[in-house]
Each structure stands twice: as C-alpha cells, then as structure tokens.
Amino acid sequence: MSMKKHQGKDRHAGPDHTSPYPVSRLAPAMELVDLAKEIAQADEMLNTKASAKLKVIADQVKALQREAMSVLEEARRDRDLHRAKCHFKRRPGMIYHLYRRSDGGEYFSMLSPQEWGAQPPHEFLGSYRLENDMSWTPAEEADRPDETAALVDRLLLHHSSDK
Numbered sequence: 001m002s003m004k005k006h007q008g009k010d011r012h013a014g015p016d017h018t019s020p021y022p023v024s025r026l027a028p029a030m031e032l033v034d035l036a037k038e039i040a041q042a043d044e045m046l047n048t049k050a051s052a053k054l055k056v057i058a059d060q061v062k063a064l065q066r067e068a069m070s071v072l073e074e075a076r077r078d079r080d081l082h083r084a085k086c087h088f089k090r091r092p093g094m095i096y097h098l099y100r101r102s103d104g105g106e107y108f109s110m111l112s113p114q115e116w117g118a119q120p121p122h123e124f125l126g127s128y129r130l131e132n133d134m135s136w137t138p139a140e141e142a143d144r145p146d147e148t149a150a151l152v153d154r155l156l157l158h159h160s161s162d163k
Helices: 032-083 147-162
Strands: 003-006 009-012 095-100 106-109 123-130 136-138
Touching: 032 136
Parallel strands: none
Antiparallel strands: 003 009, 095 106, 095 123, 123 136
16 A cells, blocks of 8 residues: 655555545544444454353363263272172173172172072172173163264264265
C-alpha cells in the first residue's frame, strides 16, 4: 500500500479496496460504539463456542473417569479371585465356582451349586470363567457377545475391502 504526503499527513494512494480507512462518503460510517458492539458480539460468540467445546471435553473426561473406575474394579475383583484357594490347576476357558466357608475363606470348586444337589457345603458366591489373559468373566456374561470385538472386526473388514 503506498502513501503520499498531503499537507504534512500520510494519504493513501493505492486502489480504494486496499485503503485502511473508508475512501468514499457512501461508505458506512464506523462509530466507536458500533465497533465496541461488534467486538462484544464477537467475544460472546467465541465464549459460547469455547464453552461448548469445553463441555464436550468435560463430558469425555467424566466418561474416561467412569471407565477408569470400571477397569480398577475389575482388576481388584480379578486379584481377589486369583487369591481364592484352589486345589487344582486353573485352565483358561474353564468355568469355576466360588464359595465362602463359615470362617470367611474363599475357594474355587469345579462343582456348581446344582452339582451339589442344590445343597452346596458353603455359601455360593458366583461362577467365573478364567480368560486367556488371566482375567475373570462372570459366567452370566461369558456367553454374551463381545460388542467391542465385533466392532473391531467390522472396521477391519470395511478397511480391507476399501483397498
């Protein structure tokens, strides 16, 4: 942008569209109040946008916290199950039945409550399948399809068909 000296002041000499100020009397007058309103509106819109994004992030953080608590609870349960007495070799894929003696000691048995003739010798606590990664799955969830694995399989199938 070129400027020419006019009566001791700088004056724009380039095309009108490059001028830093209105060069036509038909151009709308910019009042200081109008400029302040425009800045306030922009600030409000930016704050609204930032607040919305921060709310999404806060919701994601809460979801991650819930997931972390779930992982910790599962790890605690798995640790406790591994500490239960067991007088046989545990094999992944097998379902074992947890009982509690009157002294509070917990142990695994291969016999379910039904196999005891509906009269187990101790309090029945639950049945669990030992997984390959040495975690435990409650027996009632053992036959439930793994939705995450199915989703991963679909994504991989879709990805390989795109090539």
